[in-house]
């Protein structure tokens with residue numbers, strides 16, 4: 001039996017990314033050949049991931065969406081070995097970079113899916129299977145006509161509400177002011193499955209465990225203000 005129709009990719013033409021794969025370095029090519037079988041997950045749309053099987057234990061699982069080059073995700077996984085970490089990213093060189101970092105750090109608690117995160121959430125994750133989801137510096141899509149490409153929408157919120165277990169966390173960060181406001185409005189809206197840990201309408205203190213990311217560094221260089229949003233699943 002395949003995916004429910006609402007998650008059928010052919011019916012969802014607006015994606016949050018445009019795939020420009022860029023060139024892989026020789027090391028990243030090697031990573032795909034040698035490390036993907038160890039740290040990559042060949043997820044098939046329409047099937048549920050067996051997270052306990054993937055990690056070999058039943059520890060809580062944190063998912064990072066759009067990890068970029070993965071350096072900050074690897075750092076978080078290394079700092080928190082009691083948790084399982086899963087990254088989902090579409091950009092090949094970024095995935096290759098993270099595979100190399102997993103090997104370099106010898107991480108046993110981090111695995112990678114190379115796919116559209118929206119499809120993964122809609123079709124691949126059992127309800128309540130995640131303890132945490134993090135979305136750091138998602139593409140801001142600044143032009144008004146592109147706003148529909150922003151990943152954090154009402155529909156996405158419903159997907160998050162389904163996969164994050166009660167009491168679990170959704171943590172977002174952005175350096176793009178108008179997107180931060182949109183995130184807050186969506187997450188704080190009446191009927192939202194999440195409660196704002198900072199109080200309604202407020203941004204959170206930056207959690208100490210969140211490392212500086214590559215895109216954050218760029219935003220800071222440009223003088224942008226960074227905002228964190230930390231919400232708890234009801």
Ligand SMILES: C[S@@+](CC[C@H](N)C(=O)[O-])C[C@H]1O[C@@H](n2cnc3c(N)ncnc32)[C@H](O)[C@@H]1O
Nearest residue numbers: 016017066067068089090116117137213214215
């Ligand atoms: C602006 S970058 C931020 C990367 C990283 N989080 C950071 O802060 O450095 C956004 C990333 O999200 C990825 N992305 C966008 N939409 C995605 C989706 N639907 N599924 C998986 N990855 C996605 C892009 O490929 C890109 O690497």
